[in-house]
Amino acid sequence: MIPSPRSLAVDLLDRIDRTGAFAEPLLDACLRRHALANAADRHLLTSLVYGTLRMRGHLDWIIERLYKGKFASMQDGIKNILRTALYQFLFLERIPDFALVNEAVELTRNRYPGREHLVNALLRNAVRRGRNHDFPYPDMGKNPEEHISVVCSHPLWLVRRWSRMYGPERTLSLCRANNQVPPVTLRVNTLKSSRPLLKALLEEEGFSVTESHFSPDGLQLNGPSDDLRSSSAGRQGLFLLQDEASQLIARLVSPEPGEEILDLCCGVGVKTTHLAALMKNGGRVLAVDLYPGKLDALNRLAAKMGITMVETLQADASTKWGELLQGTFDRVLVDAPCSGLGTLRRNPEIKWRLKPQDPSSHGRLQAGIMDRAAALLRRGGRLVYSTCTILPEENELLIGNFLSRHGEFSIRSSPGASSEASTLIGEDGFFRTAPDTSGMDGFFAAILVKH
Structure with a gap:
């Protein structure tokens, strides 16, 4: 039964x-x-x-x-x-x-x-x-933080922290957006197809899709996604599921064919495979992660997508390793482990697990990874730090502390050839998205250049 x-x-x-x-x-x-x-x-x-x-x-x-x-x-x-x-x-x-x-x-x-x-x-x-029960919610005018916490279902400590950062009205907007069902967004595998061709193929199979606004590699699905992975396009490796903001991170790295790229904390390889596609499968991407299971998943994904130039290495990115590789990489992506608070639409369980002290502990790990990345990047190279969170101790404050330790680095406020993300870069040079302002997951990125 x-x-x-x-x-x-x-x-x-x-x-x-x-x-x-x-x-x-x-x-x-x-x-x-x-x-x-x-x-x-x-x-x-x-x-x-x-x-x-x-x-x-x-x-x-x-x-x-x-x-x-x-x-x-x-x-x-x-x-x-x-x-x-x-x-x-x-x-x-x-x-x-x-x-x-x-x-x-x-x-x-x-x-x-x-x-x-x-x-x-x-x-x-x-x-x-009844559905309009008579329990009095905390009053938004008298106690906005408790009101937002209860009505929008977020931990009070997090609401208080965001309220100090953004004010109560923006916090209310952000929490409401976190409770919405996120769109299903695809990234076309440009090694096997193109956005117009994939769009046409999916429409032939009965799916309704529209082109994403910011990512030139993205398509947004309108309607059910139950059979998407088993579609002809899915079986051929013509796309993978990836939020639009996440798709923009590899474009901030802006890799060129033939270059040596380091992807630290690569996970299962979603951004790694995007780097390889932007490089037209020419050059080398060294993908590093602590967990061998994730590297196995990356290798399977790369094979499905027709990628042959990715090498994997199991290592703790926050410790001293790769002495023979110092100063050799043209570009480094640090897709840092973080609290994940920018992805609450997709992973709502995070907000009930995270403790107030957790972001600070992530910050210490992130700082160690950045110090290692700095040593492995060549002079004139580009280091991109990215997270899927919106707390300053994991983002702006961390980059400020990194720059105070590494005077050879400076912020680059333009993504260069990848201009699609330029409107999402603020006056301080940082890339930011959030579900209530851009309709995408909450991401942060900093583009740094080594002099």
Whole structure:
């Protein structure tokens, strides 16, 4: 018997809480493993998982006011049953309220015998109050930070930090944008196709796509993406999924065919393969990462995309290594590990895991990687530092401290040949995007030149 989308959603949320895994790979594996009845059920499962993660703080605030006991002591599995049911009641309109309550009660009876009465009472109380329940939210005028935290479902410490940086109105705009479903954006593999050809091919297969605004390699999908990877274009390696802001980072590096490029913290190779494509598969990209599993995934991706000039190396990019390579690379990309706060639309689980002190600890790691990158770059070369976060301790402050240690570097405010991103570079020379201002993930980048 195939489990229901609601049962599977609770399973996934439990596993995300228990293991610290990310939702996307777990959900993809679940959709492959379980032959759900139809596209509507697949969509419901996706909506329940991501919606519950996005609105978790909001949902918990309501549950705490319905529950007479200590919410923190409630079993995590019961919390997720309540969260998914309450999310569906408040934000989706697919099944009758009584059916929603009954399924949550039955799920609880099977997993936590004896606790179904609690779930039944809480959810019936919520239904009785209606979707416009009478709990008074914190007042935006009197306490804007608490209002934004509760209504827009972000941790209070993060709302306070953004409010100090941007003010309450911009913080409200940013948090609202973080709760939106992000667009599905593709990057064309220019070694095998072109944007017009890929667009035409996808349209022949029944997909609706439009050209992205900033990235000349990007296409945005309009409509369902269920069969995208199994499409003819997907099987041939003509594209890969990549947010538009992320697509602009390799263009800030602006590599030329024949050059020696170093990609530090390359991960599974999304930006690495873009560098190779911009170089027309000529020259060398040395891709370095700490985790061999990611390098294996990079090698598979490169082979699928027809790339032969990428070499991989397992190393800790923050430590002293590569003495024989000092001063040899024309360009270095540091795609630094970071808090990921610019990707909350895609990875909402991050905001419930991150602690206030975490960005500072990332900053220390990032600084070590930058010091190593500086030694490996040749004079006259370009070093691009990028993150997918919007906190200054991982971005502007880090670059300021780097420049104070390395007087041989200066900021270059123009991307050069890659002018598509020029409008996203501020007067201080830094590249920035954010979901509420550009419609893209939140990215930061600095272009540095070694003299």
